[in-house]
Amino acid sequence: MNKIAVDIEPDFFSQYDELPKEIKKKFKKQPKFLKENPLHKSLQIHRLEGSDFWEFYIDKGYRCVFKQEGNIYKLYFIGTHELIDRF
Template sequence: MNSGYQQGRIFLIAIVPEFSLQYAALPKAIKKKFTRQLTHLKDNPKHNSLRIHKLKSRDFWDFCVT
């Protein structure tokens, strides 16, 4: 899939087993929002709705779902 975001960076989205268990218990509406935000992250990490920010002292980033 060709995205509009091209900055020469490669990033990895890692989903740990603990998340998968918690995700399974979420309401459908939250799962839908998560999927939409994950698509935004993949296609355009600078999308305003993500409110993305780097975690302190780490090379990890955080984004908002709700």
């Protein structure tokens, strides 16, 4: 079985830096869940309509957008649910 890896795109960091502290804290556990069990209930992963991108929940108001490329999950965007809807 191939190991799953999580990679972060460079633009992601500037978005992350703008997040409230409590959201950063909640986010930190999510990549581990993504690597170990993408079906983990807290992630609530689903495909963004009409695209190759997926999103997972950080909490009710914040999401992370990623794309799967083989056994690598690339994180592209992090922000509010409202911003993700415009992605």
